[in-house]
Amino acid sequence: MNLRRYRFFWMAVLLNLIGLLVLYSxxxxxxxxxxxxxxxxxxxxxxxxxxxxxxxxxxDYHYWKGVALVLYxxxxxxxxxxxxxxxxxxxxxxxxxxxxxxxxxxxxxxxSYLLAVSYVASLKERFSWxxxxxxxxxxxxxxxxxxKEPDLGTALVLxxxxxxxxxxxxxxxxxxxVSGLVSSGLLPIAWHFLKDYQRKRILVFLDPSRDPLGAGYxxxxxxxxxxxxxxxxxxxxxxxxxxxxxxxxxxTDFIFSVLAEEWGAVGATLVILLFAYLVASAFDxxxxxxxxxxRFLSVSAGTYIFVHAFVNIAxxxxxxxxxxxxxxxxxxxxxxxxxCYFLVGLLQSIDREVRRY
Amino acid sequence: xxxxxxxxxRLSAIAWGLLIVGLWYLQVVRGDYYARLSLRNFVRIVPxxxxxxxxxxxxxxxxxxxxxxxxxxxxxxxxxxxxxxxxxxKWMGITKxxxxxxxxxxxxAPFLPVIxxxxxxxxxxxxxxxxxxxxxxxxxxxxxxxxxxxxxxTAHILGYVRGLDRERLQExxxxxxxxxxxxxxMGVEEYYDAYLRGRPGWIKMAxxxxxxxxxxxxxxxxxxxxxxxLSIDLDLQFIAxxxxxxxxxxxxxxxxxxxxxxxxxxxxxxxxxVFVSDASTAGRVEVLTNPLSPMLNRAISxxxxxxxxxxxxxxxAGLDSGVITPKTTFFCPGYxxxxxxxxGCTHAHGRENVVxxxxxxxxxxxxxxxxxxxxxxxxLYGGRFGLGRETGIDLPGEKRGLLPSKxxxxxxxxxxxxxxxxxxxxxxxxYILATPIQMLRVVSAVANGGxxxxxxxxxxxGKVRINSPEKRDLMLDKENLDVVRLGLESAITLPDGxxxxxxxxxxxxxxxxxxxxxxxxxxxxxxxxxYFPADAPRYAVAVxxxxxxxxxxxxxxxxxxxxxMRSRGL
Numbered sequence: 001m002n003l004r005r006y007r008f009f010w011m012a013v014l015l016n017l018i019g020l021l022v023l024y025s026x027x028x029x030x031x032x033x034x035x036x037x038x039x040x041x042x043x044x045x046x047x048x049x050x051x052x053x054x055x056x057x058x059x060d061y062h063y064w065k066g067v068a069l070v071l072y073x074x075x076x077x078x079x080x081x082x083x084x085x086x087x088x089x090x091x092x093x094x095x096x097x098x099x100x101x102x103x104x105x106x107x108x109x110x111x112s113y114l115l116a117v118s119y120v121a122s123l124k125e126r127f128s129w130x131x132x133x134x135x136x137x138x139x140x141x142x143x144x145x146x147x148k149e150p151d152l153g154t155a156l157v158l159x160x161x162x163x164x165x166x167x168x169x170x171x172x173x174x175x176x177x178v179s180g181l182v183s184s185g186l187l188p189i190a191w192h193f194l195k196d197y198q199r200k201r202i203l204v205f206l207d208p209s210r211d212p213l214g215a216g217y218x219x220x221x222x223x224x225x226x227x228x229x230x231x232x233x234x235x236x237x238x239x240x241x242x243x244x245x246x247x248x249x250x251x252t253d254f255i256f257s258v259l260a261e262e263w264g265a266v267g268a269t270l271v272i273l274l275f276a277y278l279v280a281s282a283f284d285x286x287x288x289x290x291x292x293x294x295r296f297l298s299v300s301a302g303t304y305i306f307v308h309a310f311v312n313i314a315x316x317x318x319x320x321x322x323x324x325x326x327x328x329x330x331x332x333x334x335x336x337x338x339x340c341y342f343l344v345g346l347l348q349s350i351d352r353e354v355r356r357y
Numbered sequence: 358x359x360x361x362x363x364x365x366x367r368l369s370a371i372a373w374g375l376l377i378v379g380l381w382y383l384q385v386v387r388g389d390y391y392a393r394l395s396l397r398n399f400v401r402i403v404p405x406x407x408x409x410x411x412x413x414x415x416x417x418x419x420x421x422x423x424x425x426x427x428x429x430x431x432x433x434x435x436x437x438x439x440x441x442x443x444x445x446x447k448w449m450g451i452t453k454x455x456x457x458x459x460x461x462x463x464x465x466a467p468f469l470p471v472i473x474x475x476x477x478x479x480x481x482x483x484x485x486x487x488x489x490x491x492x493x494x495x496x497x498x499x500x501x502x503x504x505x506x507x508x509x510x511t512a513h514i515l516g517y518v519r520g521l522d523r524e525r526l527q528e529x530x531x532x533x534x535x536x537x538x539x540x541x542x543m544g545v546e547e548y549y550d551a552y553l554r555g556r557p558g559w560i561k562m563a564x565x566x567x568x569x570x571x572x573x574x575x576x577x578x579x580x581x582x583x584x585x586x587l588s589i590d591l592d593l594q595f596i597a598x599x600x601x602x603x604x605x606x607x608x609x610x611x612x613x614x615x616x617x618x619x620x621x622x623x624x625x626x627x628x629x630x631v632f633v634s635d636a637s638t639a640g641r642v643e644v645l646t647n648p649l650s651p652m653l654n655r656a657i658s659x660x661x662x663x664x665x666x667x668x669x670x671x672x673x674a675g676l677d678s679g680v681i682t683p684k685t686t687f688f689c690p691g692y693x694x695x696x697x698x699x700x701g702c703t704h705a706h707g708r709e710n711v712v713x714x715x716x717x718x719x720x721x722x723x724x725x726x727x728x729x730x731x732x733x734x735x736x737l738y739g740g741r742f743g744l745g746r747e748t749g750i751d752l753p754g755e756k757r758g759l760l761p762s763k764x765x766x767x768x769x770x771x772x773x774x775x776x777x778x779x780x781x782x783x784x785x786x787x788y789i790l791a792t793p794i795q796m797l798r799v800v801s802a803v804a805n806g807g808x809x810x811x812x813x814x815x816x817x818x819g820k821v822r823i824n825s826p827e828k829r830d831l832m833l834d835k836e837n838l839d840v841v842r843l844g845l846e847s848a849i850t851l852p853d854g855x856x857x858x859x860x861x862x863x864x865x866x867x868x869x870x871x872x873x874x875x876x877x878x879x880x881x882x883x884x885x886x887x888y889f890p891a892d893a894p895r896y897a898v899a900v901x902x903x904x905x906x907x908x909x910x911x912x913x914x915x916x917x918x919x920x921x922m923r924s925r926g927l
Contacts, residue, residue, distance in 0.1 A: 226383050287363070
């Protein structure tokens with residue numbers, strides 16, 4: 001297997017393997033693995049994800065042009081359905097129960113959104129207000145539906161993808177900054193529409209000690225875990241914050257804290273650099289891509305991974321509010337893993353197309 | 358279009374850079390801070406108290422020891438605590454709400470069992486222990502508990518043990534004491550706390566988020582405190598106590614040569630066990646509110662005018678300074694007139710020398726002698742015999758008494774010293790105040806040939822001698838001492854001696870009585886200080902009866918004690 005040709009896959013696998021190592025440690029409690037089945041389930045999902053990758057990488061990515069809008073339509077329908085008949089967990093309607101198979105339509109919505117806007121944007125060579133209006137609408141509908149669940153974190157992922165597409169499309173950065181400033185002037189109004197727990201999270205983000213055992217507890221413990229890791233870390237399987245159960249959600253959204261505690265600044269930085277390299281490769285692929293669809297697809301896939309990794313890590317370090325975004329390839333969770341391998345499969349497919357000419 | 362991609366790529370690179378900077382700030386710049394927080398998160402130190410050393414009498418009989426106390430505790434981590442609360446309520450005969458209230462009040466941390474009842478009766482403790490498999494929520498904790506088998510008999514000597522209060526903590530925290538430590542209060546428990554307490558151990562353990570112990574990281578076993586051997590003779594203590602009981606006052610016996618205190622009793626007394634146990638609040642309140650102050654150790658903390666017992670000092674002062682000789686006599690018409698005021702005597706004694714004046718306790722003789730010595734002379738010799746300052750006995754709370762001087766009076770009252778003051782001073786009245794232990798020391802010096810000894814109780818800590826006799830030569834002539842001794846014997850041997858009651862045909866006691874005026878309108882204090890056998894002193898003794906009306910009763914008490922001692926072959 002050619003290392004260079006399959007570089008997207010190998011980077012994903014490397015991150016995935018690191019993730020499994022950290023996950024194994026995160027599942028320890030009092031010196032033994034107590035959630036063995038979670039580890040096994042993650043291994044199973046990894047195999048599923050590889051199959052998904054293999055299929056996606058083999059298929060010509062232009063195929064997705066045809067199904068992008070259909071998928072988009074289905075996911076919008078599912079989002080509406082989840083609002084009407086979803087299962088409520090932790091005070092949010094995010095889950096849909098399809099005969100024993102429970103999943104989050106918002107995950108599917110993110111990917112289908114990514115495919116659909118890439119496709120729609122690629123139809124027009126230059127910026128036009130009409131197409132901008134169409135793209136804005138395509139963003140606003142799933143955004144509103146997901147935010148309504150409420151799952152603000154997931155909804156907010158749509159925005160960077162939208163913005164990066166606009167930039168690639170030729171919208172001036174200056175223009176985006178101005179409109180960004182204008183919309184931040186509208187923040188107080190948005191505040192009014194936020195749920196109580198969301199406001200609390202934002203307030204706690206601004207000052208974690210405000211409520212150390214409540215909403216701020218997770219962030220505080222996460223910061224303690226990361227900070228106490230120091231330069232070289234406490235050693236694999238030796239993180240005290242991890243082993244003695246001070247870190248909540250440590251196998252899913254806060255897995256980076258375990259990594260940083262046990263592997264130190266050195267290990268954590270290496271993982272960040274891996275992500276950075278993967279994302280940069282995606283953007284580099286966009287530059288070399290022959291057609292607009294491939295270009296938009298590479299950029300949005302890169303942005304997708306970038307946003308998840310960046311927001312997740314910044315969140316565990318306490319630099320961003322807690323939003324439920326997993327760390328790609330590393331966090332426990334089948335859906336996220338499959339989606340990420342799917343995106344890497346797309347990139348692999350585009351790369352093969354680039355090589356052909 | 359490529360510009361757009363490059364822009365997005367550049368923006369993401371900047372973002373990664375910021376993220377890495379932020380990460381390094383957290384992990385490297387502030388790493389130590391978070392490392393400390395992390396340690397505080399998971400390391401808990403649980404102290405393990407050391408067993409306190411026993412306190413023994415001079416024949417190694419136990420005066421204070423540690424027994425096992427059983428505390429009933431509920432484990433905060435256990436499930437179904439309600440079931441346990443119900444059982445505890447039923448067996449203890451209290452309401453379930455009361456059990457829960459105690460649980461909430463005594464809750465400390467998730468990893469420490471919460472004590473809901475202290476000091477359970479043994480049988481009840483065993484009953485709870487037997488059902489521990491059915492009720493894992495309940496634990497019986499065993500801890501050392503101080504017990505004083507003789508209670509009030511030894512309470513003033515021993516003191517008691519209780520939790521460190523804020524004030525003592527301030528004093529002691531530099532010596533490794535911590536909040537919640539149990540330390541000695543009063544008596545030798547306080548004075549020798551450092552020897553008795555031993556070294557507490559600890560268990561350092563890792564706990565999880567809920568504070569549940571995960572594993573023991575490190576531990577240090579406690580070291581039992583050293584035993585303390587006192588000079589007290591339990592038999593003598595018992596005799597003195599049983600005869601003093603019911604009267605207000607104190608009896609002290611000591612070895613006149615070494616200063617070893619052989620018995621020290623003070624009544625009213627209290628049961629020091631009530632201060633150890635948490636259950637006996639009522640008993641404590643009663644002790645603390647009793648108007649007769651049972652916690653006051655009158656032997657060292659009670660100050661009284663020494664009355665005629667001070668004449669021992671005055672007589673020796675006169676002889677030693679050459680103001681009088683054994684042959685010097687004064688005539689006693691029953692009073693002395695000074696500046697138009699009559700200073701009285703008990704009888705018209707006629708002509709008296711120093712021996713008979715001591716035996717009869719003739720005030721007029723000592724008025725005359727006092728005038729010759731002057732207040733300066735009295736002050737000087739009083740000081741040489743250790744009056745007006747602590748004896749340095751190894752008990753906390755010792756009082757200094759008061760030895761007046763011209764200078765003192767001028768400063769205190771802005772008044773000159775009158776001859777009338779000197780007359781009062783020379784018979785141990787007026788301003789002078791002394792503790793019984795101070796007067797015991799004075800009479801010990803006569804008994805032992807002129808040495809001022811330091812009284813003490815603590816002899817050994819473990820196998821180490823902690824006090825050796827400490828004595829200062831008062832540089833008194835042997836002949837003068839013999840004269841005073843004769844005077845002290847004559848108090849018993851003379852047919853009209855003040856302590857005639859202590860006459861034994863086969864055995865001689867020597868000593869000096871004292872009937873000291875107290876507050877106007879209240880009865881006088883009765884004193885007797887002396888030693889026996891007179892020819893080869895083994896015991897120095899001081900008896901004081903507070904408001905005891907007269908020295909007669911002090912002598913009567915001592916007579917009972919000596920009779921008892923003799924019948925027991927001491």
